[in-house]
Amino acid sequence: MKCDMCGNNQASVHLTEVINDKVTKLHLCEECAKIKSEEMQSHFGLTDLLAGLMDLGPAMSEDGVDPSVTVQCPVCLMTYYDFQKNGKLGCGKCYDIFQRNLSELLRKIHGADRHVGKMPFAGKKIVEEQKDMQKIRSELNELIKKEEFEKAAILRDRIKDLEKEMENEAGAE
Amino acid sequence: MKINDLLNKKSEWLNREGPKSNIAISTRVRLARNLKKHLYFNRADRDQREETLNEVMQGIKKSKFFKNALFLKIKDISELDRAFLIERHLMSKEHAMDIDSKGLVIEEKEILSVMINEEDHIRFQVMQSGFNIMGTWSVIDGIDTEVGQYLPFDYSNIFGYLTSCPTNTGTGLRASVMLHLSALVMTEQIDKVFQAISKLGLTMRGFYGEGTEALGNFFQISNQVALGHSEMDILDNLERIIAKIIAREEETRNNLVAKRKREINDRIHRSFGTLKSARIITSSETIKLLSDIRLGSDLGLLEGIETDLINEILLVTQPAHLQKINSKKIAPFERDIKRADLVRKKLGEE
Numbered sequence: 001m002k003c004d005m006c007g008n009n010q011a012s013v014h015l016t017e018v019i020n021d022k023v024t025k026l027h028l029c030e031e032c033a034k035i036k037s038e039e040m041q042s043h044f045g046l047t048d049l050l051a052g053l054m055d056l057g058p059a060m061s062e063d064g065v066d067p068s069v070t071v072q073c074p075v076c077l078m079t080y081y082d083f084q085k086n087g088k089l090g091c092g093k094c095y096d097i098f099q100r101n102l103s104e105l106l107r108k109i110h111g112a113d114r115h116v117g118k119m120p121f122a123g124k125k126i127v128e129e130q131k132d133m134q135k136i137r138s139e140l141n142e143l144i145k146k147e148e149f150e151k152a153a154i155l156r157d158r159i160k161d162l163e164k165e166m167e168n169e170a171g172a173e
Numbered sequence: 174m175k176i177n178d179l180l181n182k183k184s185e186w187l188n189r190e191g192p193k194s195n196i197a198i199s200t201r202v203r204l205a206r207n208l209k210k211h212l213y214f215n216r217a218d219r220d221q222r223e224e225t226l227n228e229v230m231q232g233i234k235k236s237k238f239f240k241n242a243l244f245l246k247i248k249d250i251s252e253l254d255r256a257f258l259i260e261r262h263l264m265s266k267e268h269a270m271d272i273d274s275k276g277l278v279i280e281e282k283e284i285l286s287v288m289i290n291e292e293d294h295i296r297f298q299v300m301q302s303g304f305n306i307m308g309t310w311s312v313i314d315g316i317d318t319e320v321g322q323y324l325p326f327d328y329s330n331i332f333g334y335l336t337s338c339p340t341n342t343g344t345g346l347r348a349s350v351m352l353h354l355s356a357l358v359m360t361e362q363i364d365k366v367f368q369a370i371s372k373l374g375l376t377m378r379g380f381y382g383e384g385t386e387a388l389g390n391f392f393q394i395s396n397q398v399a400l401g402h403s404e405m406d407i408l409d410n411l412e413r414i415i416a417k418i419i420a421r422e423e424e425t426r427n428n429l430v431a432k433r434k435r436e437i438n439d440r441i442h443r444s445f446g447t448l449k450s451a452r453i454i455t456s457s458e459t460i461k462l463l464s465d466i467r468l469g470s471d472l473g474l475l476e477g478i479e480t481d482l483i484n485e486i487l488l489v490t491q492p493a494h495l496q497k498i499n500s501k502k503i504a505p506f507e508r509d510i511k512r513a514d515l516v517r518k519k520l521g522e523e
Contacts, residue, residue, distance in 0.1 A: 090216035112401020115333025
C-alpha cells in the first residue's frame with residue numbers, strides 16, 4: 001500500500017482520525033507520519049500535556065524500574081499510574097503519597113512547589129502551633145544543655161500535650 | 174428566585190459601569206476548594222458524592238452572601254436550563270455532563286455563583302463588569318473566608334489548597350478578563366499579544382467559537398500559575414499586563430480613527446445595517462456584527478447605541494436564551510429567524 005500523503009513510499013503507519021464526527025483512515029509512510037504527528041500535537045489537550053510533563057517526572061530506582069508509579073493511595077486507591085492516565089488526583093491524601101513525584105510536576109507547571117498566600121482559618125492555627133512547638137523544642141534543648149532536667153521535664157510534657165492536640169486536629173483531616 | 178427570573182433581569186456584570194468597559198466586558202475570579210476527608214468527584218462513588226453535595230449546600234446556606242440565592246441540583250433542571258446557565262457563565266460545560274450529585278448556587282444579582290461537585294467539590298465564582306480584578310478578588314476573598322469557617326477546606330502547609338488537578342493546586346485561583354480587541358486584530362498586532370502573553374505565565378483564548386478562532390475579536394486572558402505566588406502577586410501581574418493591552422487597544426483605536434476613518438465608518442455602518450435589516454441570522458454572524466457596532470459605539474461613530482445594549486444582545490441571542498425567551502425548543506434554522514427578529518426589536522427596528 002502506498003502512502004496517502006506523498007503517494008510514493010510504502011505505507012507502514014495506519015492512523016484513524018475523527019474530525020467533526022467523521023472517521024478518516026490514513027495510511028502513511030514513516031516520513032509523512034512524522035509530519036502528521038507534529039501537526040497533531042498542536043491538538044493535544046491538557047491531560048496529554050500533563051502526561052508529557054510526567055513522563056520526564058519520576059526518577060528511576062537502581063534496578064531501572066520506577067516503583068513510584070505503582071504506589072497506591074490508601075484512601076482513594078489511586079496509583080500514580082492512574083493519575084498519569086487521567087491527570088486528576090483522587091483525594092487530598094494523594095498529595096502525601098505522591099509528594100515526591102508531584103513536587104517535580106508542580107515545579108514544571110507553576111515553576112514552584114510550595115504555596116505562599118492565603119490559608120484557611122484552621123491552617124493558620126496549625127502553623128502557629130508548629131511555630132510554638134519549634135520554640136519550646138529549642139528551649140528544651142537549651143535546658144538539657146544546662147542540665148536543668150526538672151524544668152526540661154515540664155517542657156517535655158508540654159510538647160507531648162501539644163503533639164496530642166495537633167494529632168487530634170489532624171485526625172479531623 | 175427561580176431560573177426563569179434570571180431571564181427577565183439584566184445580569185449586573187453586563188452593565189457598562191465597570192472600569193474600561195469600552196474594551197473590557199467583564200472580570201471573573203474563581204477559587205477551587207475541596208473538603209477534607211472527602212474523595213474528589215472523579216474518585217467518589219454515588220453516596221460519597223451526595224454526601225459532599227449536601228454538606229457543601231448546608232455550609233453555603235449559612236453564608237450571609239447567599240441569603241436569597243437559588244440552590245439547584247443539576248439533575249433536577251432541564252437540558253435547556255443547563256444550556257441557558259452555561260450561556261450566562263454561571264456554570265461550566267463540564268458541569269452539565271455526568272449530572273448526578275452536582276449542584277449550583279446562584280446569588281440574586283448573578284455576581285456570585287458556586288458549582289458543587291464539578292472537578293473540585295467547590296468552585297466559587299465572582300463576576301463583575303469591566304476591568305476590575307482587585308474589586309472582584311476582594312468579594313470572592315470575603316466569601317471564601319466566611320464559608321471556610323463553616324466548611325473544612327483541605328489545605329496542606331506545603332502545597333496550599335489541594336485540588337483535583339495539579340494545575341490549580343496552591344491558591345486554587347483563576348482570574349480572567351474578557352476583552353474586546355478589534356483594533357489589535359484589524360492591525361494584525363494580536364499575534365504579538367498572544368506570544369507575549371504565553372511568556373508571562375498567562376493564557377489567552379478566543380471567548381466565542383472553538384479552538385484558536387476568536388469570533389468577534391472577543392478574548393479571555395487569565396493566569397495560568399496558581400502555586401508559588403501569593404494571590405496578590407498573581408492578580409497584580411495579571412492586572413498590569415491587561416492594563417497594557419487595554420492601553421494599546423485604545424491607542425490603536427484612536428490611530429484607526431485618525432488614519433482610516435472612512436473605511437472603519439463604512440464597516441461599522443454596514444454591520445449596523447445588516448443587523449437592523451436581516452430576517453435570518455446565525456449566532457456567529459451576530460457576534461461578528463455586534464463586535465463592529467461595539468467598536469463604532471466606543472469611537473463615537475454610531476450615535477445612540479450604548480455598550481450595555483450590545484452586551485445584552487450578545488447574551489440573549491445565544492441559542493438557549495432564544496429558546497427560553499420563546500418558552501419552547503426551537504430548531505436551528507427557525508432560531509436564526511427568531512434571532513433576527515429579536516435583534517431588530519432590540520435595535521428599535523420593526
